Amino acid sequence: MSSRSGSAGEYETSDQSPSCSASPPVPESSETEAEGLIFYHMDLYGSKERFDIFPEDLSGQGDRSWGDTRREPALSSQKFQRSQEAGYDLEKEVAELAKMYGLDEDREKELELLGGHVENRWPPARTGKAKSQGSIYNASKSISPVKDQSQSTKPQGLPDEASQDEEPSKARAEDEAESCIQSREGLSSGGMSDEWNSQAVSEEEEVADVFCSTCKIPIRAFDKLFGEHKDHEVAQLPSAMESEKEEIHKNMCKLEEQIAQMENFACHLEEIFITVEENFGRQEQNFEVHYNNAVQVLAQKYEEQLEALGEEKRQKLEALYGQLVSCGEHLDTCKELTDATQELYLENDKANFMKAAVAMVDRLEEFLKKEVDLELSMLPDFEKRVIDFSEVEQLMNSINTIPAPCAPVINPQAPNAATGTSLRVCWGLFSDDTVESYQLCYKPVSNETHSDEQAEHTLKVKETYCTITNLLPNTQYEFWVSALNAAGISPPSERAVYVTAPSPPTIKSKKIRSCENAALVCWESRDVNPVDSYTVELSKLTDEEDGDSITESIVGIPNCEVIIHLQPAQSYRICVRALNLGGSSERSDPVLIHTTGTYFCLNEDTAHPLLAILGDGFTIACDELENPECDLPVYDNSFTRCIGILGSLIPFPGKHYWEVEVEEDTEYRIGVAFENTPRHGYLGANNSSWCMRHIITPSRHKYEFLHSGMTPDIRITIPPRRLGVLLDYENCRLSFFNADIAQHLYAFNARFQHYVHPCFALETPGILRIHTGLAVPPWTALP
Template structure:
């Protein structure tokens, strides 16, 4: 029976848990099965292992007749006592044997002494190296209590205060702790990168301000030194001219003063001579008067210059400072700057609506402002006007806003000062970050260990890659932790997750400009497989509910027109497919059925013929139920063949287990935990769940549920 069900060897009832019941295909089987006692087996195995250890450490002192039933010393006997007993026994045997021999007393005594010393050394050596057992030695911890966050022994989980706590193996707890540390390290790395980018930005501003003011200081210092040199030169020239004028005036005045003194002396001499003549005799007076009259007449006829040749006032000297004024003006007059050099776009310098543009200039230039111009990059088709935008900035960088996402823009910059503008820089192309992607919630496929996420780009132009961010449901262990999967080239990604967890998923798009904002969140639960019914494959006689989990067949309708063969829609078979399950692993779902309903459930490849019944070809594996007034009939169909199996208890809910790894498809009666049948499939590609209604009725699909215990053993 088990071979017909396609079960693997080794999956017999002896390895199943006690709460799992097997049923024969035509009769309920007895529950009296061989029971295992794990606790008793463990005790026996522990005794055997400890006995083996005793045998290995003391085998050279233990005789066969002293060993237990298994050939080992009795459990619990101290190694030291056992060795001592063996030593005494062997010594007594040697002594008795020596008495029977014809050896001398001295020889016999020497041999006995030698034996005693040898065995004594061996015993002492044995006693030194044997570590006595400690019956109360504490067993090492082998599990980790998640509730108390501490390592414990497995026995404490069953009998101690940790009985109702959730535990996990130490290795798994260690891996989880490492993962959490790695996630926190990733967050720290992101913060470091952000701070480094901000520090780089501040450094650029600092260098720009320092260079601008440094150039201004050098310019002012140069002009000031030129003005001082010019003024000093003019000072020397004017001082020399004033000295020359002073010398000339003083020499002229001195000459006039000497001439005036000589005339004054001559006048005084004449006056004295005339006074002396007046006191003389008349005859002598008359004689001298005639001569004096001639002399005095000549003296009076000589004109004395009494007009000062130069005035004492300072003559106003006109100073020409025109060249100094030109130098003063040159302080505020600088040459026009050279063309700036626009920098290539830096990574992560853009958002979806803005971009940060940077440029540099030559060190000798003095700049008052910049004119930044830009326009979107378009094709040069005739008749299309490229609109240009210009803005004035003071720094050597600018954040341009109100841009279109995932779009290339052409930038160029011109430097300006009071002298005039510089030539234009070279044109550089910058790109804005993409728009957030759009997650297709209904296209998400999940199982207990993985999820397949699908999304739309949300951008007209291609992007470089995508990043998926997953935030686990808020728990003390995962609070604020976000995992990232980067470098995804397409609009879907298969991600391994922890079972029985809930995640919030976001997707970002990346290009050379930066990262987009997060997409709208989507929830993923790894409690089981999840899929929807595909309306594109639905036969016209079937109706799918709004939530896409229920399929209904009403009374028979007449088709106005048969669908063309070869399309995705079923034509002959009144069936519908579920979404593809493209995630490797184990998938489980349940179908709620009616006992009086004719239905078919199973799986099929994507290209299964839509004009054939399910199970009628090698591309589908199905369970089919037909109901007549006499009995229920169950068939497990593949390539139009079915095994001879009877199911006596009609299931009201059918469990289906799809195992990609082992290429198996199993069916279960959920209500009584009964295994019905297992296909060994050749699953060379992914499959779709499929459902068919041969009479009016309803099938309700339950997915996203955990696998029951009785399913996990198949």
């Protein structure tokens, strides 16, 4: 049984059936035949028994419906028995076909992809019409029908299992034989039921195992090979699912970003709402103040004008009243004179008349001589007063001008916006107020209780930034700012704390230690306040360059020392910067480090009071062993009995070599010791120090190699004048050499639990000259 999709490749049956032969295919067409598919007859079995299973006398059955192709159970049973008698095993043949086309593997793959929870599309047994129709559908497909058939027959078991359940096995065998007959008839007619087409589609959609990228739907792998998705791009479901999940995750991230942006915008809108309310309140208050001022000025003007008008009225009335009183007095006098004259005129006695008349005439003449003022002293009209409304107009006009600005917003300190003596402060306005200038105030922050007593400084600036100079390094300052315009000054901003950059550190050149591939650099801070971290900058010195260019920077150093890995046989210029929130300090004074060998210094704090360190720093001397009258400084870490001194710690793994130049008549001790070696004892007399001792006896020069007071019996015939010391941390060995003749003297094999110090001591007056920075000689290599 084979099929083609269009005119594409042809699949033949397995050669595992030796009796199988194919007859020439004869295409037959049918209206129910699937579009683009051509079906061919093929005899699966080239034996006589095939005629009993698939009789060729099936004329007219191609036009029959699928329901008419069913045979009676007895006929099917009879044909199946004849096929069994002929030696043909249908179940075995179907299983072989399923194995040949890899359908079992596909089934396992589907179960694995779907987690084993997939509905079995090929039930163990089909009965009735559904069984025969399933077999016919299987025969019309190229690969998936074989898979269905194999899956449907596979659970039935092999023939040796049929005896366990004989009745179900016979029924299944009859159904299989009948299905094969109906499949042959279906291939001859080319017909296919629409019912089973829909069933096949539902089954394929149910167990989709790949994803069609073109159609954006899950499909079966068989649809990619032989279906409508043949030319489409597909991908495995897990990878497609991961890709879709990733795309969904990206979209979700974008949505989250949009949500964050919208939330920020909403917060900004809320702030704007609040600002509008605040501005409205401020503007309303501004209007109220200005209008109240204008009304107050008007009231004052009114009172002043009314008072002036009343004063003028008073003056007029007083003047008129005085004039009226004077006029009344004059009238009274006139009436009195008139009455007296009238009485005199009626006098009949001539003598009395004449006496009184003369006096009366004089009186009248004198009275009439007086001028009577008949002019009004005051007019009834009031003078026109011009009211000055300029101040009121100014107040009214000021209502339409800009109000006083609101408080500015001072910005936090920006990184690297400070030096050791200056700060750059920035601020801004939250609203669109008009500002003519700003008033910046600052003072140093103090941890004391009375911090408000610190002197405040005020600057007037035009811009929204200002650089303040003449400040103290690594010091915190408090800043606040106010805005000014013609209407007034704003409230001060919230206070912000800025800090200046630190001062340049000071490298302790006497405490620098180095070897061929590393260096320990120590420094100290010049600031009272702590800093955040330090940065070490290295410049490799070459013949062509002057070393100003930085070749490497080590940042984020929390303490005042660091071990730096370097390249052997090089020279470096090293500087240190201190950093805090304000920025970086200037570079420290540089120091030179050479990696030709191990460098260390002598620790003066450990020196015995009688031991002197000469000017070069690497020569120790002792003039006398006892001096009770000497007043030399004694430190807590100094040697008190042994006239010795420790060198600085050598904290680098590997090999370290130095030499000591000695005099033949000087007794000494040279070696290494732990930090906690007793200061009241002798070097080599305890388990924390190892040393070579030279003493002079009456008979010879004696050399001892001491540790815990023990020494081996070693005789040295040639006294060394230049003693080499090799400290090997990795091999746990301390070796001594006569450097003049490259002679190995002795080696301590000890496991150093900690790093050690070089140690030196004089037992007689003399001098020891120490030479450091020497490369390890090749002749120091020991087996």
